[in-house]
Amino acid sequence: MFQRKLVLAFTLVAAGTLAYGCGSNKRIESTEVPKQAPPAEQTKMTANGHYTVEAHDTLWGIAGKSDIYSDNFQWPLIFKANRDQIKDPDLIYPKQDFSIDKNATSEEASHARDLAMKTPKYVPHSKPRETLPLDYF
Numbered sequence: 001m002f003q004r005k006l007v008l009a010f011t012l013v014a015a016g017t018l019a020y021g022c023g024s025n026k027r028i029e030s031t032e033v034p035k036q037a038p039p040a041e042q043t044k045m046t047a048n049g050h051y052t053v054e055a056h057d058t059l060w061g062i063a064g065k066s067d068i069y070s071d072n073f074q075w076p077l078i079f080k081a082n083r084d085q086i087k088d089p090d091l092i093y094p095k096q097d098f099s100i101d102k103n104a105t106s107e108e109a110s111h112a113r114d115l116a117m118k119t120p121k122y123v124p125h126s127k128p129r130e131t132l133p134l135d136y137f
Contacts, residue, residue: 088128
């Protein structure tokens, strides 16, 4: 009987504390400074459909930019359109000027996505590979 009364007492105290806390007009203010929104993505995409490579760019990253394809898996389209400049899709260099084909058909985009998914995981290298892992063309 004593245990029952004890449980009931704890339950009433807990309910009262909850009710008081929920009805309280205490105001909690954060001392944390609000974070600023990141600056809008600035790219070097020109009106005539070209992109100038910057340091640390990758085909994956370029394809994912909102004013390029907004889909990282479309990088083979850039590789294909710039085959004369790109010997190895893992090795691109600052100041290269890539043509960006915005008129790819849905079949070409789908094929590019399939190729990107089949591409093996990146293995660091500094010289263009003699043989690429897939036939991108």
